[in-house]
Amino acid sequence: MVTAVDVLVVEDDRDVQRCIVAGLEAHGFRVAVTANGAAAVEWLAAHPAPRMIMLDWFMPVMTGEQFLEVQLANPSWSRIPVVVLSASPKRLSVGRQLKFLRKPISLRELVDVVNAHVGS
Amino acid sequence: MEPVRRVADPLSAAQRAHALPLLACLDQLSHDGVAAFDRQGRCFHWNGAMERLSGVARGRAVGQDVRVLCASLAITVELDALSSGMSARQLPFSGAKKGFCDLSAAPLALDGNVYGGVCLLRDVTEQVETRQQIAETESRFRNMADASPVLLWMSGADGLCTFFNRTWLEFTGRSLDQEIGIGWAEGVHFQDFQSCMDSYLAAFARRERFAIEYRLRRHDGEYRWIFDQGVPRYAPDGSFAGYIGSCVDITDRRRLAEDLQQQVRGRDEFISIAAHELRTPLMPMRIAVDLLVQLTDGTDNDLRARVEMLDQAVARQTETIEALLDLSRINAGLTANDLEPFDLDEVVREVVTRFDRRSAPVVMTVSTRSPGSWDRSKVERVVSNLVTNGVKYGDGRPVEVAVEDHGPRVHVVVRDHGIGIAPEDQERIFQRFERAVSVTSFSGFGLGLWIARSLVESMGGAIRVQSAVGEGSTFTVDLPRSTESGA
Numbered sequence: 001m002v003t004a005v006d007v008l009v010v011e012d013d014r015d016v017q018r019c020i021v022a023g024l025e026a027h028g029f030r031v032a033v034t035a036n037g038a039a040a041v042e043w044l045a046a047h048p049a050p051r052m053i054m055l056d057w058f059m060p061v062m063t064g065e066q067f068l069e070v071q072l073a074n075p076s077w078s079r080i081p082v083v084v085l086s087a088s089p090k091r092l093s094v095g096r097q098l099k100f101l102r103k104p105i106s107l108r109e110l111v112d113v114v115n116a117h118v119g120s
Numbered sequence: 121m122e123p124v125r126r127v128a129d130p131l132s133a134a135q136r137a138h139a140l141p142l143l144a145c146l147d148q149l150s151h152d153g154v155a156a157f158d159r160q161g162r163c164f165h166w167n168g169a170m171e172r173l174s175g176v177a178r179g180r181a182v183g184q185d186v187r188v189l190c191a192s193l194a195i196t197v198e199l200d201a202l203s204s205g206m207s208a209r210q211l212p213f214s215g216a217k218k219g220f221c222d223l224s225a226a227p228l229a230l231d232g233n234v235y236g237g238v239c240l241l242r243d244v245t246e247q248v249e250t251r252q253q254i255a256e257t258e259s260r261f262r263n264m265a266d267a268s269p270v271l272l273w274m275s276g277a278d279g280l281c282t283f284f285n286r287t288w289l290e291f292t293g294r295s296l297d298q299e300i301g302i303g304w305a306e307g308v309h310f311q312d313f314q315s316c317m318d319s320y321l322a323a324f325a326r327r328e329r330f331a332i333e334y335r336l337r338r339h340d341g342e343y344r345w346i347f348d349q350g351v352p353r354y355a356p357d358g359s360f361a362g363y364i365g366s367c368v369d370i371t372d373r374r375r376l377a378e379d380l381q382q383q384v385r386g387r388d389e390f391i392s393i394a395a396h397e398l399r400t401p402l403m404p405m406r407i408a409v410d411l412l413v414q415l416t417d418g419t420d421n422d423l424r425a426r427v428e429m430l431d432q433a434v435a436r437q438t439e440t441i442e443a444l445l446d447l448s449r450i451n452a453g454l455t456a457n458d459l460e461p462f463d464l465d466e467v468v469r470e471v472v473t474r475f476d477r478r479s480a481p482v483v484m485t486v487s488t489r490s491p492g493s494w495d496r497s498k499v500e501r502v503v504s505n506l507v508t509n510g511v512k513y514g515d516g517r518p519v520e521v522a523v524e525d526h527g528p529r530v531h532v533v534v535r536d537h538g539i540g541i542a543p544e545d546q547e548r549i550f551q552r553f554e555r556a557v558s559v560t561s562f563s564g565f566g567l568g569l570w571i572a573r574s575l576v577e578s579m580g581g582a583i584r585v586q587s588a589v590g591e592g593s594t595f596t597v598d599l600p601r602s603t604e605s606g607a
Contacts, residue, residue, distance in 0.1 A: 013400055019407035026411060058396065087399035088392065102497070104402035104438060106474065107410030 005030040006118045008050040010040040010067065011085075012059040016103070020054065023107045029114060037062025041070050049080055052117040057086035081117045131230075153221075153241035156228060157186040161199045164236070173243060175216030186239070193241070195223065203227055203237045210248055219245025271346070271367040273304070274353075277360050279324050288367075293339025309335035309343050320350070327352045327360055333370065345371040387452040391445065398441045405434045439508060446501060446571045447552075455578040457495040464490040464499065464530055464599075465523045471503045472521050480511045486522035490530045492601040498575045499599075503532060505568040506595050510536035514592070530599050537592035546585050572597075 006029040011017045017033050024031045032050065034040040036059040044050075053071075057064040064084060071077045087103040101113065131139065147154070147167040153174070156165035166181035166189070174181075174193050181189055190197050194214040197206075207224040225239035265272050266286035274283040280301045289296060292307050308316050312334035323330035330350045335343040350365040409431050416424040449455065465487050475482040503521070510519035514536035524531040541549060552570045569583075572595075576583045580600050587593035 013403075015404040016400060019404035023407045023411060026414070087396040087403070103399045104406040107407050107414070109474070110407065 003030070004048040005032045005050045006052070007031050007114055008040060008043065008053045009033045010035075010037060010053060010059070010064070011056040012036055013056070016056075020110065023110050024114060027111050027114075029118065036060055037064060037067030037070070040067055044071075044074075044077055049077060052081045052083065052114065054114075055082050055084050057084060057088055083113055083117065151243070153243075154238065155181070155186060155189065155241075156236060156238045157202070158236040159203070159234065161186045161202075163189055165238075170241065173213070173215055173217055173221075173241060193221075195221075197223075201225070202239055203234065205237075210244060213241075217243070217245075219243060220248040221245075268366075271369075273365045273367075275362040275365075277362050279321070279362070282362070291338055291369075292336070307337040309337070311335070323350065324363065336367075344369050345374050384453065387448075388454055391448045391452065391454065394448070395445050398445070402434065402438050402441065406438070409434050442501065442504075443567045443571060446575070447567055450571065450574045450578075455574070457498070457579060459493050459602075460496055461491065461493045462496060464492055464494065464532070467496060467499055468503050468521060468523050468532055471500050472507065474504075475507055475511065475519075480514050480516050481518045482507055482511065483518055483520055484522070485520040486524060486533075488523050488525040490523055490525050490601075492530060492599075494599065494602075495579060498579060502572045502575050502597060503534070505572040506532075506534040506597070509568050509572075509595075510534050510538070510593075514538040517592075528601050530601055532597040532599070533594060534597075535592065535594040540589040540591050541585065541587040541593050542589050546587060549585070550583070569595075 007024060009017060009020050009031060011020065011033065012035050017035075021031050021033060032043065032047070034043045038061045040053070040055075041062070055064045055067065062070075064086070068082065071080070071082070081099075083099040083101060085101045085103060085105070099113065101109065105113075143165065147169075150167060150169055153170035153172075154165065154167040155163055155170055157163045163181050163184050163186050166176070166178045168178075170181070171177055174189065176184075176189060176192050186202060187197060187199060192215055195211055202225040205224075205226045207222070209222050210220045211223055213219060213221050220243075222242045222244050223239065224242075225237050227234050228236040228238055262285075265283075268285060268287055271288040271291055272283075272285040273281050273288060275281045281304055282300065284296055284299045284304065288304075289299065292299065292304070294303075294307070297303075298306075305313065305317070316332055316334040319330055319332045329352070332348050334346055334348065336346045338344050346367045347370045348365055348367040350363045353361050353364050355361045409427065412427045413431055416427050469484055469487070472482050472484055507519055507521065515538035517537040520533075520535045522531075522533040522535075524533060550569050550573045552567065573583045576597055576599065582598045584596045584598065585593055586596075
């Protein structure tokens with residue numbers, strides 16, 4: 001039986017992936033990782049919905065923005081909360097109100113934002 | 121020449137009885153000078169208008185040779201011409217009055233016998249002078265128009281062009297005949313033709329000013345960008361008379377603006393990539409160090425000391441990179457506001473929470489719900505810079521942050537209890553690469569307050585400092601509740 005993860009991390013940078021996973025796992029969260037939007041869509045199709053998604057913005061294959069479109073169009077995914085985590089200097093022109101965090105964030109900020117969405 | 125049969129008085133008494141009162145009556149009514157003379161040229165009639173024009177009284181004129189009388193008006197005529205009939209226009213005359221006249225003469229004849237002539241002198245001075253003035257005004261206008269460095273055109277009430285100055289004709293290398301009407305439009309670039317005509321005709325229909333840009337073929341075949349401004353013109357009676365337009369070649373200006381835009385875009389893109397590349401590796405560094413801090417928490421050994429060194433180094437590196445990115449964006453003129461509605465108090469609290477440092481406590485003292493519309497990342501950078509500054513110069517004492525609601529304006533106040541700033545340094549600290557104290561005692565670029573002020577000002581706000589040496593400093597950011605978007 002497959003249990004739902006707490007956080008699906010969508011991030012192309014290997015080092016950033018690893019640090020988020022390490023930070024969150026150290027605080028008891030279950031984490032899955034995909035390298036871009038398209039991989040995240042595949043992952044979602046094959047797994048129970050995660051309790052939240054942590055989304056990078058600039059990624060190859062499918063960007064964060066494109067992923068959001070696909071996610072919102074699918075009724076079984078559209079209600080999964082999304083937090084955008086990007087190194088972009090500009091605020092992102094996203095259609096809906098999203099929590100936006102700019103890299104780098106501290107471990108505490110990371111844990112706080114996940115706790116806020118996932119609860120303990 | 122045929123000998124002349126002299127007719128002394130061809131009129132009967134009855135005829136004379138009719139003719140004389142008629143003549144007297146016409147005399148009174150006429151503004152034209154009238155003189156009648158016999159075959160020898162001797163004047164036998166000289167009306168009031170003639171007296172006024174020539175200054176020669178009737179009593180003196182009658183019996184005088186008509187040529188002498190004409191000479192008194194500075195007009196030279198042959199008797200033959202006068203007797204056989206003539207007409208001359210706009211002759212200059214000078215008698216009691218000076219001016220121009222139309223002179224005409226016709227023979228006086230009865231029953232086939234010519235016994236003299238009548239000449240009529242009409243004063244046309246006013247018309248001639250008016251015409252001369254118009255011609256002078258016209259020629260002055262043309263001289264001015266031709267000497268002008270801008271391309272000028274004029275159209276009539278029907279929209280067809282009636283005039284192009286020499287500058288225009290030299291620019292297009294075409295003749296006035298070729299340009300007149302709608303001929304000029306042949307030189308407009310085909311891609312701009314429709315929009316050019318649409319704007320022109322739309323403005324024309326509403327009789328409004330217009331300003332359009334289009335490409336016009338120059339004499340050498342090159343299409344140049346033209347900025348064309350048209351203004352409706354009105355006749356003295358207030359009726360619409362068409363347009364007058366002036367054009368300047370803005371090709372070079374456009375090229376410069378495009379280059380500049382491209383440069384700005386290029387810089388923007390570069391800074392964006394630089395920001396992404398510089399910040400991304402900081403993320404694993406930050407999280408890894410935070411994990412190490414947690415792992416070594418409560419231990420007191422060499423490892424813990426090294427971890428704290430790393431922690432501070434990462435914090436400093438992060439701050440330096442952010443300062444450099446801010447500096448680059450401000451210097452590149454990339455200070456447009458990206459507005460979104462949020463609660464200022466909440467964002468300030470978030471920033472304050474990040475400063476859970478061991479060096480000095482940072483606390484929110486006053487907190488007021490303050491909804492408004494600002495550039496979120498700018499607000500974060502401003503507060504972050506001020507708090508960093510407060511911690512740095514706060515002598516380890518608490519840094520207090522307050523958000524105050526002042527109706528249309530909101531204040532963010534950052535107060536430290538550190539070394540303070542001398543009055544003479546209080547303006548200087550907001551300059552780039554400046555600080556009130558020596559570089560050796562405090563590290564950093566000296567950019568933080570300059571960045572804070574630049575960002576605050578780009579949001580239409582102001583930043584103030586109150587300070588006394590040894591007592592600490594209070595920085596107040598005064599922001600309008602809603603920033604105009606754009607710049």
